[in-house]
Amino acid sequence: MEQVLVVGAGPTGLTLACGLAAHGVAVRVVDRAAGPAVTSRANILHARGVEVLRRVGALGDLRERSLAPVGMRMHVRSRPIATMRFAPDTTESVQALFVSQAQIEEQLRRRLSELGVEVEWGTEVTAASQDDDGVTVEFAEATPARVGWLVGCDGARSRVRELAGIEFPGASVVEQFLLADVLADWDRDRTMSAGFYHRDGLLLAIPMRGENLWRLMADVPVADQRLSPADIVAHFERLLPERAGETGVRIREAVWTSVFRIHRRLATDYRRGRVLLAGDAAHIHSPIGGQGMNTGIGDAENLAWKLALVVRGLANEELLDTYTAERRPLATEVLRTTTNNTKILVGDSAAARFVRDRIFIPLLNSSAVQAKASRTASQLWVSYRKGPLGGRGGSPRPGDRVPDRDCTRADGSPTRLHDELLPAWALLARPGTDADALLGAAREHVTVLFADDLSGSPLLIRPDGHLAWRGDDPMELRRWFADTLHARMGA
Ligand SMILES: Cc1cc2nc3c(=O)[nH]c(=O)nc-3n(C[C@H](O)[C@H](O)[C@H](O)COP(=O)(O)OP(=O)(O)OC[C@H]3O[C@@H](n4cnc5c(N)ncnc54)[C@H](O)[C@@H]3O)c2cc1C
Numbered sequence: 239m240e241q242v243l244v245v246g247a248g249p250t251g252l253t254l255a256c257g258l259a260a261h262g263v264a265v266r267v268v269d270r271a272a273g274p275a276v277t278s279r280a281n282i283l284h285a286r287g288v289e290v291l292r293r294v295g296a297l298g299d300l301r302e303r304s305l306a307p308v309g310m311r312m313h314v315r316s317r318p319i320a321t322m323r324f325a326p327d328t329t330e331s332v333q334a335l336f337v338s339q340a341q342i343e344e345q346l347r348r349r350l351s352e353l354g355v356e357v358e359w360g361t362e363v364t365a366a367s368q369d370d371d372g373v374t375v376e377f378a379e380a381t382p383a384r385v386g387w388l389v390g391c392d393g394a395r396s397r398v399r400e401l402a403g404i405e406f407p408g409a410s411v412v413e414q415f416l417l418a419d420v421l422a423d424w425d426r427d428r429t430m431s432a433g434f435y436h437r438d439g440l441l442l443a444i445p446m447r448g449e450n451l452w453r454l455m456a457d458v459p460v461a462d463q464r465l466s467p468a469d470i471v472a473h474f475e476r477l478l479p480e481r482a483g484e485t486g487v488r489i490r491e492a493v494w495t496s497v498f499r500i501h502r503r504l505a506t507d508y509r510r511g512r513v514l515l516a517g518d519a520a521h522i523h524s525p526i527g528g529q530g531m532n533t534g535i536g537d538a539e540n541l542a543w544k545l546a547l548v549v550r551g552l553a554n555e556e557l558l559d560t561y562t563a564e565r566r567p568l569a570t571e572v573l574r575t576t577t578n579n580t581k582i583l584v585g586d587s588a589a590a591r592f593v594r595d596r597i598f599i600p601l602l603n604s605s606a607v608q609a610k611a612s613r614t615a616s617q618l619w620v621s622y623r624k625g626p627l628g629g630r631g632g633s634p635r636p637g638d639r640v641p642d643r644d645c646t647r648a649d650g651s652p653t654r655l656h657d658e659l660l661p662a663w664a665l666l667a668r669p670g671t672d673a674d675a676l677l678g679a680a681r682e683h684v685t686v687l688f689a690d691d692l693s694g695s696p697l698l699i700r701p702d703g704h705l706a707w708r709g710d711d712p713m714e715l716r717r718w719f720a721d722t723l724h725a726r727m728g729a
Pocket residue numbers: 245246247248249250251268269270271279280281282283339361362363364391392393394396397398417496498516517518519525527528529530531532533534
């Protein structure tokens with residue numbers, strides 16, 4: 239029996255499968271599509287997403303194939319009002335990349351293949367039923383399978399979510415966006431994105447890697463008729479002069495077009511017995527701010543090590559409840575901020591547009607606002623300190639993310655903390671600490687690292703880079719594994 243079946247080979251399912259395979263779990267990945275998607279879709283990988291891909295071994299050459307986000311020049315109609323500079327945190331070693339979802343998925347598939355797993359395309363899950371020992375899964379055309387765990391990474395219209403009977407409440411929202419990646423003759427600075435705010439709505443132009451390639455996005459009233467790629471290009475040819483005052487743009491070719499309506503929905507739970515959800519299957523929201531893919535990748539990293547411990551008999555199933563408890567509040571926060579930002583930027587009343595044009599957009603000139611907005615988008619701030627594995631005291635606190643840093647291995651060779659994580663845990667201690675005595679039986683799963691400048695007790699760091707525990711009492715650590723982590727790792 240396969241241990242885990244991952245449904246969906248989008249960024250979430252692929253990251254999860256890489257994480258599970260790295261932990262030695264037998265994983266199968268199926269997708270109903272005939273083959274990999276080639277369209278760009280999400281085009282920014284925020285810093286936390288870069289960090290996760292690096293840990294999973296899937297960053298590959300994405301840095302070389304991307305553009306670094308610089309910022310966005312904001313215009314009210316065609317008049318420049320503010321320049322919102324992207325202000326990455328210079329104390330962090332990772333930065334956002336402008337890179338397409340197709341390229342990210344390609345790198346994840348490459349890594350998964352290195353780990354010995356190939357995606358099974360053209361394999362649609364149609365039914366599933368679970369009992370105490372596993373899940374029986376049926377496919378449209380393939381032979382049914384019996385698996386230990388089923389994870390739905392099958393996107394917004396998740397069949398797995400439906401089969402598990404998990405509710406997906408929220409609002410089908412009225413905004414409709416047109417999107418086109420176009421090759422255009424446009425005499426415009428390509429180091430910056432441009433946002434044009436108009437009484438009829440917004441228009442965004444984002445430079446993409448490739449000569450004269452731009453992503454255009456605009457909100458338009460909801461229309462019932464289907465729009466062809468030619469209709470969408472025609473819309474943009476009209477909207478560029480209307481909303482941006484740009485009369486000299488010649489769109490030569492549309493590489494990809496899309497129409498999407500923004501829904502805001504959040505699954506009531508991410509787990510029902512042996513069935514789990516991650517990514518868009520669990521949460522959907524506005525693409526403004528580019529948080530969707532990044533949140534899904536984060537879900538996958540959080541779930542991978544927990545499910546691996548359970549599958550390998552090293553932790554009780556109860557540990558899986560901490561997955562919803564840690565990730566659902568984050569999705570709630572992402573929905574709240576993306577909803578608010580979309581409402582402000584779309585400006586659907588005269589009063590809202592007044593606030594947007596006279597207060598909100600000019601504020602974006604402030605470097606403090608820029609630093610805060612960049613930090614919010616990065617998801618480097620994500621902390622689980624208020625969750626069931628969180629704790630009080632010290633900095634970082636249990637549950638907080640531990641930034642990457644220099645340290646040395648037990649043999650004295652230099653390394654970086656995050657390079658040593660996943661599948662391993664890490665114990666970061668001052669040189670001379672008796673790590674074996676502290677860790678006991680858990681030593682087998684933990685890489686011991688040293689740092690001269692560490693203040694206070696040793697830090698035990700989870701495979702996803704968050705602080706698990708700090709202290710120097712072996713008995714306390716054993717109790718933490720058993721009582722808090724529901725794990726037999728320390729026994
Ligand atoms: C225009 C646009 C721009 C965006 N920009 C950004 C951005 O800049 N940054 C960002 O973070 N996010 C962005 N997003 C959101 C991002 O694209 C999604 O959040 C992301 O694709 C979700 O990944 P996923 O793996 O959870 O699901 P998906 O990518 O939807 O993958 C689900 C997979 O499941 C498969 N599947 C579905 N049903 C079944 C079944 N029954 N059996 C087998 N397989 C099945 C599908 O074929 C698909 O391959 C954007 C979205 C849009 C529309």
